[in-house]
Amino acid sequence: MKKFIKLLAAALAVTALAGCSLVTVNTEKIVVATVGDQQITKAEFDQQFNSFLSQFGYTQESEEIAEQLKDLKQNYIDSMVENLVLENKIKELGFDTVTDAEKAEAEQRVQDWYDEQYAMLLEQFKADESVENPEEKAASTIEDYLDQYGITLEDMKEEEIAAVSTQKLYDHVTGEVTVTEEEAKLEFAQKAKADKETYEKDLASFISAYESGRTLYYTPEGAFFVKHILIGLTDEQKKEITDLRADDDEAVAATADAKREEYLLTIKEKADTVLGLVNDGGDFDALMEEYGEDPGMKNENYKDGYLTYAGDTGFVAEFAKACEGLTADGMTTGLVGTDFGYHIIRRVDTLPAGEAKFEDVKDALMEAMLNDKKSQKYDEQVDAWISEANVEIKSNKL
Secondary structure, three states, rough: OHHHHHHHHHHHHHHHHHHOOOOOOOOOOOOEEEEEEEEHHHHHHHHHHHHHOOOOOOOOOOHHHHOOOOHHEEEEEHHHHHHHHHHHHHHHOOOOOOOHHHHHHHHHHHHHHHHHHHHHHHHHHHHHOOOOOHHHHHHHHHHHHHHHHOHHHHHHHHHHHHHHHHHHHHHHHHHHOOOHHHHHHHHHHHHHHHHHHHHHHHHHHHHHHHHOOOOOOOOOOOOEEEEEEEEEEHHHHHHHHHHHHHHHHHHOOOOOHHHHHHHHHHHHHHHHHHHHHHHHHOHHHHHHHOOOOOOHHHHHHOOOOOEOOOOOOOOHHHHHHHHHHHOOOOOOOEEEEEEEEEEEEEEEEEEEEEOHHHHHHHHHHHHHHHHHHHHHHHHHHHHHHHHHOOOOEEEHHH
């Protein structure tokens, strides 16, 4: 019997050395970071880190992030430590109490965001005749977006309420930060110079900046707006042309142009009629509203038209080439055939080139500068608090 017990003990020793699951690691007792006398255990870290990874469809065992896992863990424990330091500071300064009025305001901010997104999507889907129920489509689009991040509208409201205390702390630290007009003028001169160098070399980057709503400090020569009336092919016709062009057999792909010409004939009479109305002096916007089939022309974001320039590759080749031939505002093309149908294009306005007026961009510039200075001030203060908090991170235990 004693011999058996000795053999069993030896086997258990070998098993333990091999890392067998008979030895259970209690992650509740493993400390991965301390902030003063407060501790963050591996169990707490794993729970939060795993939840974070799951938002993107990963686990700690996912091969796709294997090379980045160490850095991801380090960044995440750094953020947990920072959050703990900030929670302590919020309590110390008495910012942890959130009133009912503050909660209501936070919830309303999220609701306003939802309503704004819904309104924009609804407008877009109402302009798209293929959408049967624009209201339902707008709502489901937002829900699908939230689902990607594993949250709901109510979750967002709770998070916004939780952020009230942090905002109080931020305002406390940055409340005295200011930007003078003289500072703004110096910044304006630098930005105007940088924009000029960038946009004169690359008009596409200017178009992108304009469409994204960036503050523009310089406008290069050659940017102009066009509007168009699209007499469109059917979805089935467009799909057939697209499929032909994508065919791996070059001989088949080569038939796409002929098929397009065949289908363009089916809408030629209508397109000629609309072109005649345009040439007879008809109101272009009114005719576009009545006959145009491009949803973009009904989108509020493009109420001034599409911004383009000679050599623009952002449109299909035939459309871009036709725009290039419009050398002055008010000029209009004849029928321009593309895989979408027939277009009647008019150049409607040219953006004045040159440096922006300081007064026109002052408010936006000073606001951006103020936000940057506040962020820098806050980051510096947070770093100081962390340095004072007697922090120790045991990265090897993550």
